[in-house]
Amino acid sequence: MCAQTYIGNVLVSVNPYKNLPIYTPEKIKQYYKKAFFEATPHIFAIADNAYRSLVNEHREQCILISGESGSGKTEASKKVLEYIAATTSHLRNVESVKDKLLQSNPLLEAFGNAKTHRNDNSSRFGKYMDVQFNFEGAPEGGHILNYLLEKSRVVSQMPGERNFHIFYQLLAGGDADLLRRLRLENRPETYKYVTTTDRQLSQRNSDAEQFAVVREAMRTIEMGVEEQEEALAIVASVLHLGNVQLLANDRGYAEILTHDANARHVAELLKVKEEQLRAALTSRTIEARGDVVGTPLDLAQAQYARDALAKAVYDRLFSWLVSKLNTSLAPRSRDARDSVIGILDIYGFEIFPKNSFEQFCINFCNEKLQQLFIQLTLKQEQEEYLREGIEWEPVEYFNNIVICDMIEAKHKAMSSIFMLDLFDIPGKLHFNPLKRFPSCERPLQAEGSLRTRRYIHAQS
Numbered sequence: 001m002c003a004q005t006y007i008g009n010v011l012v013s014v015n016p017y018k019n020l021p022i023y024t025p026e027k028i029k030q031y032y033k034k035a036f037f038e039a040t041p042h043i044f045a046i047a048d049n050a051y052r053s054l055v056n057e058h059r060e061q062c063i064l065i066s067g068e069s070g071s072g073k074t075e076a077s078k079k080v081l082e083y084i085a086a087t088t089s090h091l092r093n094v095e096s097v098k099d100k101l102l103q104s105n106p107l108l109e110a111f112g113n114a115k116t117h118r119n120d121n122s123s124r125f126g127k128y129m130d131v132q133f134n135f136e137g138a139p140e141g142g143h144i145l146n147y148l149l150e151k152s153r154v155v156s157q158m159p160g161e162r163n164f165h166i167f168y169q170l171l172a173g174g175d176a177d178l179l180r181r182l183r184l185e186n187r188p189e190t191y192k193y194v195t196t197t198d199r200q201l202s203q204r205n206s207d208a209e210q211f212a213v214v215r216e217a218m219r220t221i222e223m224g225v226e227e228q229e230e231a232l233a234i235v236a237s238v239l240h241l242g243n244v245q246l247l248a249n250d251r252g253y254a255e256i257l258t259h260d261a262n263a264r265h266v267a268e269l270l271k272v273k274e275e276q277l278r279a280a281l282t283s284r285t286i287e288a289r290g291d292v293v294g295t296p297l298d299l300a301q302a303q304y305a306r307d308a309l310a311k312a313v314y315d316r317l318f319s320w321l322v323s324k325l326n327t328s329l330a331p332r333s334r335d336a337r338d339s340v341i342g343i344l345d346i347y348g349f350e351i352f353p354k355n356s357f358e359q360f361c362i363n364f365c366n367e368k369l370q371q372l373f374i375q376l377t378l379k380q381e382q383e384e385y386l387r388e389g390i391e392w393e394p395v396e397y398f399n400n401i402v403i404c405d406m407i408e409a410k411h412k413a414m415s416s417i418f419m420l421d422l423f424d425i426p427g428k429l430h431f432n433p434l435k436r437f438p439s440c441e442r443p444l445q446a447e448g449s450l451r452t453r454r455y456i457h458a459q460s
């Protein structure tokens with residue numbers, strides 16, 4: 001039984017962890033053009049309500065999906081897209097936009113999701129997707145903002161967890177010719193950056209199948225054959241980079257053996273000179289008062305530099321893929337941009353963030369969103385009852401303001417102690433999700449204070 005209920009217009013849903021017949025075309029019909037409370041609580045009702053308000057009241061919409069890792073946020077966001085795809089115009093050009101919107105998921109999941117202890121397909125990045133409509137209410141395009149990719153996973157994973165899916169998919173699903181061109185062997189256990197347990201090896205079939213889906217998705221978003229291969233070459237370069245063997249010489253400085261083929265493969269795949277790559281991995285250049293001085297790195301520093309390069313290269317590849325998706329999703333008509341349903345899938349918090357700074361930022365972001373939720377629903381609803389003299393049983397809730405204060409209060413919180421500008425960090429990483437929610441940064445007065453946007457908070 002999939003438990004779904006409402007608190008005000010907030011949908012609270014519990015992950016059933018099994019396929020229930022509640023997302024069928026018949027179900028879609030049941031929610032189509034229904035008043036919000038006319039049918040039982042459902043993610044389709046949220047999607048329908050957002051779409052109706054957009055079309056009838058010309059108000060931009062945002063569906064915010066939050067919850068802990070594995071609670072079903074990504075699946076919920078896909079259901080919203082599926083509902084929109086099924087209930088809007090079926091003209092050919094609109095169908096092509098819908099295909100691209102739907103196909104963006106397997107692609108983003110391949111490069112941005114991984115198996116964790118909590119979820120076999122856990123999003124390790126945050127995503128804000130705008131679906132843009134024309135004046136007739138047909139989807140014309142979309143735009144994706146990605147933030148806080150968990151880069152640390154590229155070079156190390158907790159026991160029992162995996163690296164991003166694409167590494168395994170490429171090794172399991174790439175044909176012999178492709179693997180030869182990328183200098184890869186189809187044995188994941190050869191590569192230090194990918195963890196391989198017996199169970200993970202037994203996933204090879206589904207990894208191979210998923211690779212075919214990813215290639216199809218690449219074609220749908222109009223990536224040419226060369227572009228596809230370049231993207232995969234970068235994935236391969238990261239695998240080879242992890243195998244570059246660094247040794248300490250007699251003087252304690254890091255060296256790469258001259259016959260190390262991995263360094264050669266990385267240089268070839270990234271199209272850089274091998275000598276330059278070797279120098280970049282084993283020395284650093286300091287510029288002081290116009291003088292440029294090269295200093296050799298010790299072994300630990302060189303290993304750090306190698307891993308930092310792998311993380312940076314993968315992170316840029318991911319951002320490039322998103323920009324590629326955005327080019328393909330860009331609406332052809334300028335009218336579309338004013339009419340938007342935004343879906344924010346903030347990746348799930350973990351109670352004990354391990355060593356990842358990104359996870360810490362995401363946890364903080366989730367706490368701020370929880371504050372928004374408390375302000376919008378629990379606090380305001382109860383204050384309204386009080387104002388209007390309605391009798392009710394007060395609902396006790398934990399106000400997480402203490403947690404937010406612990407992290408961000410001026411002069412005494414963690415951010416001051418460690419001199420972190422938490423709002424600036426995600427900003428530097430292209431996107432500050434909280435900026436999308438101005439109310440997070442100042443106390444809320446009324447829903448109207450959110451200007452044209454109306455927030456529907458779907459809490460998984």
Ligand SMILES: Nc1ncnc2c1ncn2[C@@H]1O[C@H](COP(=O)(O)OP(=O)(O)OP(=O)(O)O)[C@@H](O)[C@H]1O
Pocket residue numbers: 015016017018019020067068069070071072073074075076119120121122123124346347348349460
């Ligand atoms: N409505 C649903 N019906 C059936 N199974 C579901 C549903 N929602 C989620 N699941 C199952 O739970 C798994 C985890 O869901 P999902 O990936 O959406 O979680 P998440 O909240 O996005 O997690 P994370 O924050 O780790 O990305 C899915 O892979 C799927 O197997």
